[in-house]
Amino acid sequence: MTTFGERLRQLIAEHEISQRKLARLVPCDDGFLSRIANDRRRPSPELAARLDELLDAGGELAALRPAAPPPSAPRGGIEEEIEALELARRVAASEVGDGTLVALEAAVDELASAYALTSPSGLLLRIRRHLGYVSTLMDVRMTLAERHRLTVIGGWLSLLAATCDIDLGEDLIAAARLRTAAQLAEHADHPEILAWALETRAWQQLTDGNCREAIRLARGAQEVAPRTSSAFIQATAQEGRAWARLGAGPETRDALARVDRLVEPLAQPDRPEHHYRYDPTKREAYTATTLAWVGDPAAESYARGVLARLERPSGGPARPRRAASARLDLALALLAGDQxxxxxxxxxxxxxxxxxxxxxxxxxxxxxxxxxxxxxxxAAELHEAYLALCAPSRQSHGPGIG
Known part of the structure; x- marks a missing residue:
């Protein structure tokens, strides 16, 4: 008769999934899962059901859970019984609670929505406080499901903190936070966070002028991201901007066309200002940026329209940070139009x-x-203003003007 461990190993092979990844999905300790797969430990009913679900076994695997210790295990059973009870207790016990996690998830959305309206330094202070709290919670007792949710929260917060660090020219800190976000995404099996981490690295490389590397990272994000996700659209747009900086017209327009097709069926999100939810109205802003960078005079009309909507929105607050960036798009478009x-x-x-x-x-x-x-x-007045207001941070982002 096939044992639980034997059937588990068969299903793992059939699904072409590693034991380590399966352990992360449960989630549980990889070593403990190995002992179960080799029939040296008996799974709890909850763990057997979870493995059955993940491997789409239709109840077959769960039914194989032994009612008594396998023959190779010590008889007498009291230690086995206590071990099973302790595992069940640890799975169910928690000092976190659903209310705390719901509040943290809401805070992530609030912070991501504040990105376009708040100074990076001010927003970063708030994000760091929340990250510190999440780090503290990681040491307390919680259920496996709660730990998964907390890991996802930590991933989003690390990602948003890295974005603010890049805005502030803190590239080394940003790189460390992006690595943390990617690691948390791997632990939580969350491809969208992982894709955003790659897309954010692409943006960082793009602002530093490393366009080929930006293209590689943007394409990597597209490979990882769910096809209907905001991360996939943003990574495609980022690829287009990198091609534009290289002056590659056909590749730039191909990327823009792909973004158009992806955005066409989208409805307006309930929180369009959310940094990680693609707002279809952003399409024109990215088109203006991309065409301006590639030197297309058509960028002027896009940039003027975007600037007008940002400064005088029909609904919601004005977005002065994005408006300042749109002015630079317009300036580059005016150069392309010989003005x-x-x-x-x-x-x-x-x-x-x-x-x-x-x-x-x-x-x-x-x-x-x-x-x-x-x-x-x-030009002289612009140069003087730049030296007075921008030059101190020029060393981190492209050539300075001396």
């Missing part, structure tokens, strides 16, 4: 708004270089 004086003036408005983050400063230097090369009088 250097107007480009310098528009970039100056963005710089003097006080809303630009360090990850956007390299774009100002692009405008300065171009308008100075064309000898427009407005």
């Amino acid at each position: 250097p004086a107007q480009a310098a003036h528009t970039a100056l408005e963005a710089v003097e708004s006080g809303r630009l983050v360090p990850s956007n400063h390299w774009r100002v230097t692009q405008v300065i270089t171009a308008v100075e090369a064309r000898g427009v009088p407005e």
Whole structure:
């Protein structure tokens, strides 16, 4: 007769899943699962049912759970009985509670929604407090399901903190947080967080001018992300922006067309300002950025429309940070349309708004270089404003202007 462990090993092979990954999905200790797979430990009813569910065994695996210790186990049974009771107790016991996790999940959504409206430094302080609390909770007793939820929460918070670090020019800290986010995503088997971590690394490489690496990472994010997820759309858009920086027109337009097809069926999300929920209205903003970077004069009309909606929205608050970035898109589009004086003036408005983050400063230097090369009088004022307001962080993001 087939034992529980034998059938478990067969199902693992049939599903082409590693024992380590299966343990993460349960979740349980990999070593403990190995002992069960080799019939050296008897699974609890709850664990047998969970393995049956994960391996789509239709109740067959759970039915094989031995009612008594397997022959190779010591007889007398009292230690086995206590061990089974202790495992059940530990699975059910918790010092966290659903209310705490619900509140933390709501906090993640609030922080992600505040990203476009809050300074990176201010938002980062709030995120770090929540991360510290999550770290503390990891040491207390909780159920396996609760630990999974807490791991996902930690992944989202680490990802958002890394995004703020990049905005602030803190590349080394950002890289460490992105590694943490990716590790937590692996532990929780959460492909969307993993895809966002890759996409965020692509953005970081793009702002540093490493466009080929940005393309590689953006494509990696697309491979990992669920096809209907916001992460997949964003990674596709990021690939297009990287091609644009390389001046590759056909590849840029191919990526834009793919984004259009992905966005077309989307409805407006209930929280369009949420950083990790793709808002279909973002499409025009990304199109403006991408066309501006590739030097297409058509970017001007897109950029003007985006800027108007950001500064005078029909619903919801104005988004001054995104508006400052849109002004830089417009400035680059004006350069493509041979309007250097107007480009310098528009970039100056963005710089003097006080809303630009360090990850956007390299774009100002692009405008300065171009308008100075064309000898427009407005270039001097823009250059001075840049040196006064942006230059201290230029070392982290592209060439500076000395």
